[in-house]
Amino acid sequence: MSVDLLAVATAARTAMADRLVTDGVLTEPLLRDALLQVRRELLLPHAYLRESGPGVEPIQWRLLDGAHPDDQAEWLDLVYSGDSVLLQRDGEPLDALGRGPVTGGHMTSMSTYAPATVDVLQCLDLERGQRFLDLGSGPGVSLALAAAITGPGLATGVERDPHMSVFAQRNLDRLGLGVVVVEGDALGGHAAGAPYDRIHSGIGVPSLPLAWVEQLAPGATLLTTLVTRTPSWPGQIRATRTRKGRLQVVLTGRPRGHRPLLGYEWLTAVNHRPQFKADPGRPRPTRLAPPDDDAYGFWIAAAYLAPGLVRDFQADTMTIVAPEEDSWAVAGPDDGTVRVHGPRDVWAELEALHDAWERAGRPDTYQVDIPDGGGPQRVTSGPGRMALTWTLPPLASVPHQTSPSLGSCP
Known part of the structure; x- marks a missing residue:
């Protein structure tokens, strides 16, 4: 240069x-x-x-x-x-x-949008001397920034794509940060370098791989995007292993997140866009004003408790589509108006869920139970019969990464 x-x-x-x-x-x-x-x-x-x-x-x-x-x-x-x-x-x-x-x-x-990279690395609270693992490291921008903080020889990336892993290693070597990129399946972490003080995943997962939490050192933190079937409402999981070895996992809704791992199919409203523009649907009264975009605790719950929905953020007013049922709801332009189409009353489901979310205390964070040795990962907003609860889909339903595929702190 x-x-x-x-x-x-x-x-x-x-x-x-x-x-x-x-x-x-x-x-x-x-x-x-x-x-x-x-x-x-x-x-x-x-x-x-x-x-x-x-x-x-x-x-x-x-x-x-x-x-x-x-x-x-x-x-x-x-x-x-x-x-x-x-x-x-x-x-x-x-x-x-x-x-x-x-x-x-x-x-x-x-590469990842720079404010998102900064957000994640700040949430991880990186310090000198920590062992850092970056999963799905891509070109290595997050990895390099972490290594510049933690020090030489302490940051490792795992990248499934053989061309990208070689490309990233060659470029990282030019920076002289002592970073290693390993070609492999990110879902397995990197046991050879474990345990780690900080783990970051650049790929979204539907549930938390056990290998990742098993590779956390006492006092360590892990951050990853929790992908749902809709790109509209991602979540972020923060897993912390206490000094005594206890695992604490918290889920929060987020405005954005990392792309999902290979084999995970998102729903899309794009194919229905001409239809709901031409025919928004039949008008019906509504007792629910369109929920705020930043009511992330509500929207992450909707991804699971009103499944199969996706929002079209390019629509003029709030438009929620159930593409597999050929149904949608178009809110507005004023709070007392909503139009619905199709066999599934999408807006009625959102009204019912909003009532349940209110009764649960409008939670914006959820606890996640990760059983030792595997098993269903249960999410709950708290104790009591009014709590919102659901189970995350099993990771086993998604193929491992053997071929190319493609926020605020909680």
Whole structure:
């Protein structure tokens, strides 16, 4: 990298950290130091830009090559914008990509949105000397930032994709942080380096793998996205092993989360969009104003207790779809109006659940019981007969990671 480009990258790195501080996202001095130290441009040496619109197939892409003078300014702006950087289509090899227009394929690896990365690492409360495990480490941005805090030789990543694991290791070596990336199934953790003081999963899971909690040291913390069948209402699991070895697991609803692991199929409202736009449904009275978007405790419960629903966030008013039953509810534009369509009265279910959520005390966090040796993982809002309860789906129903696939503290 030329001296001028290095200076531009350094200035961009400082500007990104300053923006995160100004926006109230970045508060930890150690993490700010790490953000200033880690040269993201070395970890993200190229980037795909989507040129075609939503729903257009095959997708039209343009690859920016950070080593090419004509691409460098646009590439560097993207790398330090804080947005996700798209890196790999369909599990492709990453050592001979050609810049310019590319047709077809779907993204199988990307960096995480920078505020989300900062949020997770701050929630983990990283300190010098801690052993850190990053599951589904991708290009290694979170891994590098953690290593800059914990120190050399203490941070390990597990990445299932052989091309990405080699790519990430090569780029991380250029940073000199003493990081190791292991090719393997993230669902199994990495027993050879256990126990760990901090574990972070960059892949969403429907329930908590036992291997992960078994690899937590006393006093350790684990953070992962809990994926539901809808991308609308993810959760975050925080598991802590006390100094005496007791496991405490808390679930909170979240505005966003990591993408799910391979084999997990999300529901989508996209295919029904023309239908509910043309025919929102029959009007009916409602006693429930559309719940607030940030009522995360309600929405994470809805993902389980009103299953099979997905929200279309691009609709003008709150629109909840049950795609498998060809049913939907369109709220608004005022609080006293709702339209419903199909055999399933989606809004009636949400009204009933909202009543139950109110009776349970409007919980925003839930306790998760992880039985020793396996078994159903039970979620509850608390004691008493008014508590909201459900069981997480078994992890065994999702294939292990053997081929390419693709917040506030609780």
